[in-house]
Structures are given as C-alpha cells and as structure tokens.
Amino acid sequence: MKVLLSWLQEFAPVYGDPVEIGDQLSGLGLAVEEMTAVGGGLDGVVVARVVDLRPHPDADRIQLVDVDDGSGKPLQICCGAFNMSVGDLVPLATLGTTMLNGMEISRRKMRGEWSNGMLCAASEIGLGEDEDGIMLLEGAIDPGTALVEALELHPDVLYDLEVNPNRPDAMSVIGVARDLAAHQGVGFAVPAPSGADKGQDVASRMAVEVLDNDLCGRFVGRVVDGIQVGPSPRWLVNRLTALGMRPINNVVDASNYVMLELGQPNHTYDLAAVEGAALRVRRAFDGETIETLDGVVRTLTTADGVIADGTDTAIGIAGIMGGASTEVSNGTKSILLEMAWWDPMAIAASSRRLGLRSEASARFERGTDPEIAELAMCRFAELLADSGATLAPGIIDVRGHLPVRPPVRVRVERVNALLGTNLSRDEVSDLLGSIGFVSQLAFGDSPSADLEVTVPSFRPDSATEIDLVEEVARIHGYDRIVPTLPRSTITGALSPYQQDRRRVRDAMVGLGLDEVMPVPFLAPGDLERAGLPADGITVTNPLVAEESVMRASLRPGILKTLAYNASHRLQGLGLFEIGHVYRCPDNEQPLPDEREYLAVALGGRDAGDAVAVWSALADALDARRYELVADGPAGLHATRTARIEVVGSVVGYVGEVDPSALVAYGIAERVGWLEVDLETLLAIPHGRRSYKRVSRYPSSDIDLAFEVDEGTPAGLVGACLRKAAGDLLADLSLFDVFRGPPVSEGRRSLAFTLRFQADNRTLTDAEVAAVREICIDTVQSTLPATLRG
Amino acid sequence: MISNLDHHLDEAARAVGSIDDLDALRALGVELLGKTSVVTEARRALGGLDPDQRKDVGQRLNEVRNELERLVSERRTTLEAVARSVTLEAERLDLTELDGNKRLGHRHVVTQTWERLEDLFVGMGYTVAEGPEIEDEWHNFGALNFPLGHPARDMYDTLYVDHGVPGSTLLRTHTSPVQIRVMEDGEPPFYSIMPGRVFRSDTADSTHMPVFHQIEGLVVDRGITFGDLAGTLEAFTRAYFGHDFTSRLRPSYFPFTEPSAEFDIQRPDGTWLELGGCGMVHPSVLSAGGVDPEEWSGFAFGFGLDRLALMRHGIDDLRELFRNDLRFLGQF
Incomplete structure (x- = not known):
C-alpha cells in the first residue's frame, strides 16, 4: 500500500520529519519498504510548446525540436524521442536545471547541433512510469509556466508500506492515518462529504436481490446522475499517479480514489446498460461465461459469485472484476454505484481459481469494512460534483450474513502479564480507544472490572482477547516494553x-x-x-x-x-x-x-x-x-x-x-x-565401560599362523581364538596375511599375535603353553584351518 | 726419574692429540694407563726408591697419571661430539619438503553455524529438539492456527508428497511444527531451540533455495512475557553477533504468535537487518500442544540459519552452500 503524507494529513494533523514518520509507521507494523520525495526537484522545468520538428542532419536517432519556452524566440533542442507533434506542450528542463538523478542540464553540441535544454519523459521528472517518450501535457497552458504550477504539484512524501494480511484496514489512507494519529496522540477524523441528493429516487430505477447470503454480506447501491465523462482534475490525477494507478477518466478515477482513500472497492455500472433495471447476486453456473473489463472472456464455476442483470445474465464477477457490457462510456449519463461486502474466503478461492487478482479482490479477501458504504458513496459523488454529478435520493441496502462481532472481554492484568507492562485500566482503554476500539466496564465500575471492548467494523482480524493485547502493545509501542530475561528453569544440554x-x-x-x-x-x-x-x-x-x-x-x-x-x-x-x-x-x-x-x-x-x-x-x-x-x-x-x-x-x-x-x-x-x-x-548401549585395572605383571606374546581357505573370514578365526584364549588374553591382532607357495591355491595364511597376561601373577611358561594348545585345538576343530609349522 | 715422567707426558700428550678415532683412542688409553703402561710400571718401581725420593716421585707420578686421564677423557669428549654431529648431519631433513599434505576434514559451513547456535542457546539453558522433515498437515499448519483454506497458508509455497490422503503430508515449510511436537511430547516448562531443514517451492537463486535451514526457539513457562522475548533476542544478538550489535522488535503478523513481531538487528554502522519473526505463542497453539494457555505463557522465534552462515563469511550466493564444491567447502 502506497500513501502520500499530504493525503494522510487530510485526516489527522500528523507532524514531524518524513524519516521520523517513516520510522513511526514501521514501528506500528506498517513497514516502510521505500520512502520517496515526490513533486519536488522540478526547479527549472517549464512548459514549452513544440513549434518545429526537423531531422538532425547528421544523426538518425535524434531530431531537432524548436520549442517556445515563453520567450517568444524558438529554442533548438536535440531530442531522442519522436512521439511529439507541432503544437504539443512538453516539459522542458532549461539550462542550469539539476535533474532528479543529479545530472545538470547545460548547453552542448550533439553531433554538431546545439541543444539548449532537455525535453523530459515522465519518469525523468518523477511523474510516472510512462516510458513511451516525452511527456505530453494536456490543457491550455502558457509556455514558460513552471511545471509545478501547471501540474499543481506540491512537494510531498510517498511511503510504500508492507501491510500484513491481518490489517485490511491499513489497505486505505484513512487506516494508515488512524494508526499514525494514535501513535502521535493527535486527532483523527474522516470529514463528512458535502452535497445534496437530487432527482429520481433509486427505488424506482433499480431492484437488487441477493440470492447467496453467505457470499454477499451486504450490497449497497446508489444512483449518480449528471455524469459527464471527462478528465479528472489535476490534483486527483497526481495522487492516483503517485500511488501507482493510471488515470482513466473522472468516473473510474473517482472510483479508484475512494477505494484507496477509504478502503472500499466499488463498481460503477452504466445504469442504462443494465438490462431489466435489476441486479441479482448469486453463484455462477458451471460453464457460465462473462467478458470482463479487461476484454477477456472467462468461464466460471459455482466457486465464483456473479452479479447478474434483470435477464439473469452475468455482468460482473463478484468482488473481482466488472463486466464489459455495462462499462461506463463517454455517453454514460447515470451510473449505479455498487459497494458490497463479500465473504473473504469466497473471494480468495474465486480469485485463485480464476488466476485473477485485482486491487478490489486483494481488499475483499482480507475483509473490508461492511459499514463504510454510505460514507464512501457520498465521497464518490463529492469527487464528481464539480463535473455536475449528483446523488439521487434513496439507497439500496440488502444485507446477507455478516460476521457477528460480539464485544471482547479484556482483562487488564492479563494484558500486563503477557506484555510485561504495568498499564492501568484507563491506559489500556485509551490505547484501544485511539484506534477506534470502544471500551466499557464489564461489571459496574468495580476497580477490578474487566473491559468489554467493542471491535470496530474495520478490524475483522480482532475477535479475541489476545488480538486486543497485540493492539495495546502495538499502539503503546513495542520499543517501550522493557526487555527482561526469563530464568530458564531447566538445565540446558544436548541430548x-x-x-x-x-x-x-x-x-x-x-x-x-x-x-x-x-x-x-x-x-x-x-x-x-x-x-x-x-x-x-x-x-x-x-x-x-x-x-x-x-x-x-x-x-x-x-x-x-x-x-x-x-x-x-x-x-x-x-x-x-x-x-x-x-x-x-x-x-x-x-x-x-x-x-x-x-x-x-x-x-x-x-x-x-x-x-x-x-x-x-x-x-x-x-x-x-x-x-x-x-x-x-x-x-x-x-x-x-x-x-x-x-x-x-x-x-x-x-x-x-x-x-x-x-x-x-x-x-x-x-x-x-x-x-x-x-x-x-x-x-544400542555403548560407551560407559567400567574400569579394568592395568596389570602390574609381565605379559607373554605368542604367534600362531593358520592356513585357511578363502571362504573362512579372518574375523571368524580371530573370534574363535578370542573365545578359546579366555580371560588370560590381553590383546589379539592379525599381523600378516600371506598367499602363495608354499600355501596352496585358494588358501591363505593368517598370522596372529596373542598377548597373555594375568592381573595377579606372572604367567609361567607352562601356563602359556597350555593356553596355546587350547587355542590351536579349538581353531582346528571348529574351522577348516590348520596350524602352520 | 721425574724428568723421564715429564718426557713421557709430553710424548703422550702429542700422541693423544693426534688420534681422531674413538677405537684408537681406547687402545691408546690402555697403552697409557693400563697394566703395562709407563705409569703403572713406574708405580710398581716406587717401592725400590728411598723414602725422600719416593715421596717426590710418587707425587709427580700421581700428577702425571691424572693429567694423562684428563687428556684421554678430553679427547674422547671431543671425538664423541664430532661423531654425534656426523650422525646427525647424516639424518638432516628439509621439513618444508614434508609440509602440507595432512589436513583435518571440515564441517560444512551450515553445520558450523548450527553448532554455534546450539552451543549459545544451551548456555542460556535451552535443550535442542528435532522433528521430521516430512510432516503432516496438522503439525505444519493446523496446530499452528492456520485453519484449512486460511489465506495465510498461501504465504508458504508448500511442497506436498505422495503419501496418505492427498494434501495430508508435506515437506515442512518451517521448523515451527517442532514446537507442537515438543509440547505434545513433554510437560512445561519448555526452553528449546529447534534447528532443522525446511522446504519451499522456490526456484533457486542467490537468496532462495527449495531447501534451506531455520532455527526456531520456544519458551513456555509460568509468567513469560513479551519483555522476556525482547530481552532474550537482545541477549542472543549480543552474544552471537557481538556487543556492538543491538536488536528491535516491530509489529508483524504470523498466525501462530500474537502479539507478533519482526526481529531486526542493528549493525555497528547503524543499518538495520531483518533477521526473523517472533512473538508470544498464540493461545490456540498452546492448546493444540496440550498446554493450558491460562496457566502457561510463552514466546517463540525463528530465523534463517543459512543466512547467518552467509553473513559470517561474506558469501553472496545461497546456492554455494549446497553445490558441495570442495574448493568452496574447504575454505571454512
């Protein structure tokens, strides 16, 4: 979500250095991914009129443009773009101008021709992404007028915020302003739009029926008459452009503006194009098709919701995109303005299935404010009032199933126990109150009474005590919670x-x-x-x-x-x-x-x-x-x-x-x-051997060599010796393996050293000889092995 | 008599000085000092001298004999030293010829970081828990407060495996399911870290891998606060990165913690780096693990382990860690 500082300031007198405000937004959980100064840095850029276009005598990729910069004398500029015609108004960076990228404009020769300034593309002066060529200015502007004046630009700060999925309210300018105002302790208010109703009541002009109450929690419609499709005022275009939306016409722009400002996506139907003067909200039929505003014909299933007209033909996909057949056009005189609340899960599923994500669906699937439609409709009309549009009396308001939002019990001692804070009940109540959560005492006014908190309609994420503990922490400030260390009550160790x-x-x-x-x-x-x-x-x-x-x-x-x-x-x-x-x-x-x-x-x-x-x-x-x-x-x-x-x-x-x-x-x-x-x-049990005392008596070594066939593993001979030698054996090792004459083919000689030792006496030659005999006998009798002489 | 002895001594000294072989010296020693030597003969002849003369000659004889012994012994010492140095010289080695072909193996750079983290947290009183890399849907999502169809599941690009009911078994997308296993398998209090391998359906690039490593921390005890979380992560930051680093928490969102936060560290140059996520364990998650959230509270944190390895060594491409090129691995 992008927001402009000046736009936030329409709802709260937030103050301070832009960098500091950015830190405050991040501290509120609205992480600033990028902060940009906009509308400034244009000193020296003026409006100029193209008076002549000539090929460069010595270059194909640049042309010579004579412009009138207000002085009345043609000024020659070398330009690499070819998208302008004689009579066009273009931005001219005059000599001495420092561009946003730091480049200074000076008089210089390009392939032998003088260039007395630079004509600018929109991106070069921070006014959009349009890379088609030189920015063409609309309207009647006197050459020489400063660009900031001509475009009604003001220095401003643009924040690009990362909004977490649990904060649908922060997908709007007012949501961001509300948090920031609460943090700064300044007032926050959404002014009531001005304007009076006029004309024929909506009731006689449109009927709305909601067939799926789970899909559509609320459907609100009003008629706006006196529509004259044309360009939007400059200030509105500037804001939409800054927030990354392309201006289309005054009706579409107002619709987008309301969505960005108030968070309520909305749709405008050309009233005359709605067949049968009726709308039905229902699930799509399997295989039902619709051409959406982007010109694509889409095939729907019962997983999608549609708005159908009086002939039951789908003219819009619920919560995702409108249809082409009722699109507002230059001839549109009256529109039906739709503002609905759609079930977030249904819109998410439908959007995913269709592979179609729009600004509207992104908001609906997080959960919009079901109670803002009346205000948003008046705001829409107010934005179009200068072009002669007026709201017709009456409002269509069909309610389906909206989530029930009972008050949430908040125990102040629980808040403090979880946060490690020492906030009073009044402080908790004030912190919540600053972002629209209204607290009452649960039981009379006993000092220990819990708070009973009404969650505002724009915060669908908050439904339990822990949700409100988070809000208290957030507005109080994570950085104000004193770091402590728990004392581990267990022993740290690897298993x-x-x-x-x-x-x-x-x-x-x-x-x-x-x-x-x-x-x-x-x-x-x-x-x-x-x-x-x-x-x-x-x-x-x-x-x-x-x-x-x-x-x-x-x-x-x-x-x-x-x-x-x-x-x-x-x-x-x-x-x-x-x-x-x-x-x-x-x-x-x-x-x-x-x-x-x-x-x-x-x-x-x-x-x-x-x-x-x-x-x-x-x-x-x-x-x-x-x-x-x-x-x-x-x-x-x-x-x-x-x-x-x-x-x-x-x-x-x-x-x-x-x-x-x-x-x-x-x-x-x-x-x-x-x-x-x-x-x-x-x-398998291993390690932890018990101690065996090292013998103080001398040991005796004997060598034994056996001839065995290749099929008898040395390990087996060794194991046999080990078993035969018994407790007196201190060590056994295979020290030589020999193949070849005199050992016969297919057999080999295995020579072992056995070390004998007792732990209570010196072994006698007779004892060693006896155990040697046992070893030889055992190996020869149990294995196909013979002692070598 | 005495002049004869003096003359003998002079001759003997010359003879000893001219010997340069230990065996010849031994023979000369016998000749000069043995039973048939001049000095032995002279001692025998002492008895035939008159008492006055016997005293003078006897004294001189002792002196000559001592001198002869000294000369032979001295010469032996000299010749032995020469022989030793000849032997040693014959054994001379150029050690630089022999240097450089024996080395220890190297732990993988990820393992080094893993063990460093384990040691640090064990020192802070934690145990180390592990769990399966192929997990069930309940431990990876359901128990962590991601109900079926919850959009937050889309935050993870999950890889599933063909096992059991379709969609029931997956490659764990984070180490958080081990939190649930720790709680299921024991009784609080818990102070555990859970390092492990995790999976996402991500195309490999310099900062992403379909397989990577995380470390998770879980503390559940009586009276654990958000302040304890902040203090623990600050203590970790200083211990792991150094005393000139510090940390901060920023509000964020994860289904399994509330309040949730991003955990950033500040480098000595003042710049911030987002390290991981954390928060107080959500009451539903405690309940899913069989722990009463009214009696116990806790915090959890998690961050990427591989990135710490990259940071420590200034490696700029995550893929290097898993290419297993020994020219790379041998550097650490």
Whole structure:
C-alpha cells in the first residue's frame, strides 16, 4: 500500500520529519519498504510548446525540436524521442536545471547541433512510469509556466508500506492515518462529504436481490446522475499517479480514489446498460461465461459469485472484476454505484481459481469494512460534483450474513502479564480507544472490572482477547516494553543422541573427511542408477522433475557430489554426510519412515580404508563389540562389502560402491563406502565401560599362523581364538596375511599375535603353553584351518 | 726419574692429540694407563726408591697419571661430539619438503553455524529438539492456527508428497511444527531451540533455495512475557553477533504468535537487518500442544540459519552452500 503524507494529513494533523514518520509507521507494523520525495526537484522545468520538428542532419536517432519556452524566440533542442507533434506542450528542463538523478542540464553540441535544454519523459521528472517518450501535457497552458504550477504539484512524501494480511484496514489512507494519529496522540477524523441528493429516487430505477447470503454480506447501491465523462482534475490525477494507478477518466478515477482513500472497492455500472433495471447476486453456473473489463472472456464455476442483470445474465464477477457490457462510456449519463461486502474466503478461492487478482479482490479477501458504504458513496459523488454529478435520493441496502462481532472481554492484568507492562485500566482503554476500539466496564465500575471492548467494523482480524493485547502493545509501542530475561528453569544440554552425533562428526573430521550437504531431492532414476530400488517417496508438486523424488539413501547425492567435483578435477576426495533419508513405511503409520544416516565416500580408496573409518568410528563411540559379515546389498560391491552388526542388529554396511553404479554416475575411481543408520547404532548401549585395572605383571606374546581357505573370514578365526584364549588374553591382532607357495591355491595364511597376561601373577611358561594348545585345538576343530609349522 | 715422567707426558700428550678415532683412542688409553703402561710400571718401581725420593716421585707420578686421564677423557669428549654431529648431519631433513599434505576434514559451513547456535542457546539453558522433515498437515499448519483454506497458508509455497490422503503430508515449510511436537511430547516448562531443514517451492537463486535451514526457539513457562522475548533476542544478538550489535522488535503478523513481531538487528554502522519473526505463542497453539494457555505463557522465534552462515563469511550466493564444491567447502 502506497500513501502520500499530504493525503494522510487530510485526516489527522500528523507532524514531524518524513524519516521520523517513516520510522513511526514501521514501528506500528506498517513497514516502510521505500520512502520517496515526490513533486519536488522540478526547479527549472517549464512548459514549452513544440513549434518545429526537423531531422538532425547528421544523426538518425535524434531530431531537432524548436520549442517556445515563453520567450517568444524558438529554442533548438536535440531530442531522442519522436512521439511529439507541432503544437504539443512538453516539459522542458532549461539550462542550469539539476535533474532528479543529479545530472545538470547545460548547453552542448550533439553531433554538431546545439541543444539548449532537455525535453523530459515522465519518469525523468518523477511523474510516472510512462516510458513511451516525452511527456505530453494536456490543457491550455502558457509556455514558460513552471511545471509545478501547471501540474499543481506540491512537494510531498510517498511511503510504500508492507501491510500484513491481518490489517485490511491499513489497505486505505484513512487506516494508515488512524494508526499514525494514535501513535502521535493527535486527532483523527474522516470529514463528512458535502452535497445534496437530487432527482429520481433509486427505488424506482433499480431492484437488487441477493440470492447467496453467505457470499454477499451486504450490497449497497446508489444512483449518480449528471455524469459527464471527462478528465479528472489535476490534483486527483497526481495522487492516483503517485500511488501507482493510471488515470482513466473522472468516473473510474473517482472510483479508484475512494477505494484507496477509504478502503472500499466499488463498481460503477452504466445504469442504462443494465438490462431489466435489476441486479441479482448469486453463484455462477458451471460453464457460465462473462467478458470482463479487461476484454477477456472467462468461464466460471459455482466457486465464483456473479452479479447478474434483470435477464439473469452475468455482468460482473463478484468482488473481482466488472463486466464489459455495462462499462461506463463517454455517453454514460447515470451510473449505479455498487459497494458490497463479500465473504473473504469466497473471494480468495474465486480469485485463485480464476488466476485473477485485482486491487478490489486483494481488499475483499482480507475483509473490508461492511459499514463504510454510505460514507464512501457520498465521497464518490463529492469527487464528481464539480463535473455536475449528483446523488439521487434513496439507497439500496440488502444485507446477507455478516460476521457477528460480539464485544471482547479484556482483562487488564492479563494484558500486563503477557506484555510485561504495568498499564492501568484507563491506559489500556485509551490505547484501544485511539484506534477506534470502544471500551466499557464489564461489571459496574468495580476497580477490578474487566473491559468489554467493542471491535470496530474495520478490524475483522480482532475477535479475541489476545488480538486486543497485540493492539495495546502495538499502539503503546513495542520499543517501550522493557526487555527482561526469563530464568530458564531447566538445565540446558544436548541430548545423548545429539552429543553422540557430534562425536561422529568429530571423528569424521579428525579422519580428514569433509562434510557435504547435497539437497535431499533426487531426479527420477537417480536411485536406480545407484543400484538401489526405485522406492523413493515422490513430491506431488515438484518445481522441476530433477527435484521430484525424496532420497531413500544418501548414496545418489554423494555420488553426484563426487562426479561434480571430479568434473572440476578434484578426485580422491574423502566425504561424509549426516542427513535424513525417507522411505515408505511397512505399516500404515501416518508419516514416512525417516531416519538419520551417516554416509562416507572415499574416492580412490578401497574397502580396507572404509573399514578403517568404521573401526575409528566404533572406537570414538566406544561401540567396539561389532561383527563384519560379508554381504553384498544392492548398489555396493558384491565381493568387497560387509554388513555391520552390533549386538545382533544390522547398523550399516562397509566396503565399496558397486563398480557399475560408479560407471552410471561417471566416476572413474574406486570408491570406498560406509553407511550407518545412526539412529539404530546410537540406540544400542555403548560407551560407559567400567574400569579394568592395568596389570602390574609381565605379559607373554605368542604367534600362531593358520592356513585357511578363502571362504573362512579372518574375523571368524580371530573370534574363535578370542573365545578359546579366555580371560588370560590381553590383546589379539592379525599381523600378516600371506598367499602363495608354499600355501596352496585358494588358501591363505593368517598370522596372529596373542598377548597373555594375568592381573595377579606372572604367567609361567607352562601356563602359556597350555593356553596355546587350547587355542590351536579349538581353531582346528571348529574351522577348516590348520596350524602352520 | 721425574724428568723421564715429564718426557713421557709430553710424548703422550702429542700422541693423544693426534688420534681422531674413538677405537684408537681406547687402545691408546690402555697403552697409557693400563697394566703395562709407563705409569703403572713406574708405580710398581716406587717401592725400590728411598723414602725422600719416593715421596717426590710418587707425587709427580700421581700428577702425571691424572693429567694423562684428563687428556684421554678430553679427547674422547671431543671425538664423541664430532661423531654425534656426523650422525646427525647424516639424518638432516628439509621439513618444508614434508609440509602440507595432512589436513583435518571440515564441517560444512551450515553445520558450523548450527553448532554455534546450539552451543549459545544451551548456555542460556535451552535443550535442542528435532522433528521430521516430512510432516503432516496438522503439525505444519493446523496446530499452528492456520485453519484449512486460511489465506495465510498461501504465504508458504508448500511442497506436498505422495503419501496418505492427498494434501495430508508435506515437506515442512518451517521448523515451527517442532514446537507442537515438543509440547505434545513433554510437560512445561519448555526452553528449546529447534534447528532443522525446511522446504519451499522456490526456484533457486542467490537468496532462495527449495531447501534451506531455520532455527526456531520456544519458551513456555509460568509468567513469560513479551519483555522476556525482547530481552532474550537482545541477549542472543549480543552474544552471537557481538556487543556492538543491538536488536528491535516491530509489529508483524504470523498466525501462530500474537502479539507478533519482526526481529531486526542493528549493525555497528547503524543499518538495520531483518533477521526473523517472533512473538508470544498464540493461545490456540498452546492448546493444540496440550498446554493450558491460562496457566502457561510463552514466546517463540525463528530465523534463517543459512543466512547467518552467509553473513559470517561474506558469501553472496545461497546456492554455494549446497553445490558441495570442495574448493568452496574447504575454505571454512
């Protein structure tokens, strides 16, 4: 919503520096997006008459224009526009003028021809957006007249305000003036329009019937006679132009002016063009068509409301746009002026369905003031009075269902408790009163009585106590509420899960891996290319197809990241991501199965490096009791992948990405891979080991090498040794794996070091020998393994 | 006798001085001081001297022997030092050849901001709550006082997913639904922040992404006021941005708070920046979360997390954060 300071001042004597007023408006919740000085900066710009037009001898894109600047002598100007004719009146920036953009006009040669000033386009002098060429002035003006005088311009300030959806009243000049007056503590009044009724009563000239009382809460109509369509007075044109509306003619301009000033959209029908001298407000029929004022034929449904004429033909779309058939034209003598209250939700739905938003619909869908029509009609007539228009006696006023607005009980102690203020009942009552909310005492005049507040008709947003608490705070001033700090009554902390997640991140970063954050949207086919099932949850209304599938795995996003970086010659990257994946649930649960995963990709490195990342992670989380079990899930390397089991639960996979998935993503290097379902892993008890005393007695090491076939995992041999060695085992490690002669084909030698230690004595050679025998026997009897000599 | 000893000492000193090998020095040491050495022989011969002479010669013999020991020891120290420096020289390394190929990984720049905010609010007595990114219509809108068909729903360009009844499941448009989940899952008082990923149907440009991050704050306790909201955001502003920053609240509108406000911060140069929205939790929202609005009151705030990351590092394009170019991510 744009407003001019001078316009606000017609309703309240607001004062102060324009910047300060802007801050006050922002402080009231009417955020100033832009503040512009208008109507000034035109010193030196005069009206000139075009007396001759000649081609420039040496340039195609400029012409020579001789103008009369009032001196009587023709003045040559070089001009790049060609839209004027001899006799036209145009704005001339004379020599020495400083333009709005800071440029100073001087006498200069253009391609060898003198230019003694500059003819101006409207935008160059802050008078509109029209870029067609030089601004052409209408009416009889003596050349040499200062432009400000000719156009009746006055220095003014234009504010462009951002109005929140809950403030329909601020979509009008008076709404903004009311708030500002309340803030400044100055009076606010909307003057009663002058003018007397004359002519034939409306009752005999038009009948109105409202068939849908929910759609139309009120329909008010009056007839205005003596219409003479012509241009509007200059001051009115200036205001409409400043607020961004294009002047059309005096009738349309007055209609727009009333809407901007009072917030009541309205419609004018050429009375003679309304068939049957009757209007019916009803829902449209499915498939009903109407040509609207913008010349477009629109097809309606029962979701739209229409105003139909006496033949039941639609002549307007309710609350959105009028029809072409009854449009006011140059021959119009009398008009029917309509001011209605439409159901906001109905207009919003209709406007959205039609894809048609107008200044009117924007106001109706926020909720207009149902009680302003009488005043607004008189104001409309007053604006046209100088051209001879008069209001006919009588008023059509059909009421449907208007929202019931019961008074709102306001507890002053509640106001203070929520705001942290110490306002008295009178102060609360005065603050509300300053913006039109009238307070009474709820029960007699007891000192503790609550306020019973009548909400004004222009504030449909205010219906409950909390709404009025906000109004009190707003007018009192948010900046006057003293900042305090609540004393938190709980202990601030990250949850155990959140702490562990940080530990995971610390471990990854410590291993030199970089965190990436691909978007969780995938393109159709991304999961399949990664060798995964195509079971991603789909987006119903994606912006682009590339973002239409929600990831069911972190893998596609990371593979894309590797490919992207490879295309910039960055290979061998170690990356990790912690993020959600989304899957269709097995059961009928209301939301998808959403889990947080860790994924690690090691470009140019293999499964062994991935296992090292996992074991470091397990160490970081103190989750060391895990097993790696050879497995080849979809999309991972069939012979170089293991599933990770912790206390019997599968928590993820470690190994390498399937080479065919790498080909599909255009990745030319091996990729070591680890993925962990963090929620499952971290739910398994980990950490918090109890203390084990370090033995003070010496330890003894033995080495054992077994020859086993390739199908027997080293982990299994190690687990078997661990079990056999029992409590005396202090440490076990696989220190050598050997293939080749003398070990036979298809088998390999696994060499382990076992360290034995007791915590209460030095072990004897005999004890160590005994446990060594047990280890050898156990491995040889339970696994296809033989001790190497 | 004494002159013989003096002569021996002179010769021995010359011999020691000419040795430059530790093994040879050890052999010479035995020769000069061992069982068959001149000084040992001389000591043996002392017994055959008359008492007067024995005293003088004995004294001189001790002096010569001490001097010989000193000469050998001194020479050993010198030769050992030479040997050490030869060994060390042989091990000389150019450390600049070895510098620069080991680095830690980097947290994503969004994560860094996220954790910084968590730490700050944990210090102020808050817990951190999280919720699902795919939400139901009730938590994202209904419970937050956006009735079905409410025009304020249009303020959000919502992406829906194909799950359950059409229109029932969506990609959360803000972190505010976590407010409801926090209230449903616990009992007041609540002091929580809720960082998370959110979604809008926005075409990516330098200031918009279809996926971005927000952080939400919720405080519900007895006697919480709008003044508490202002004070909390001011404390946050100074702690996060610095003591030369300040904050203000301006009236605004959100369905789930009332009174509602925009939360602006003022930079040291006096310019203002709109940071986020906030307000007192609307009574209907408290009720939707199962909290009695007559007994408890609260405030909530929310703002964009990514933008703080951009501001901190002077990044001018939001898309950079999610392009995952390591030349970018490695800078933070």
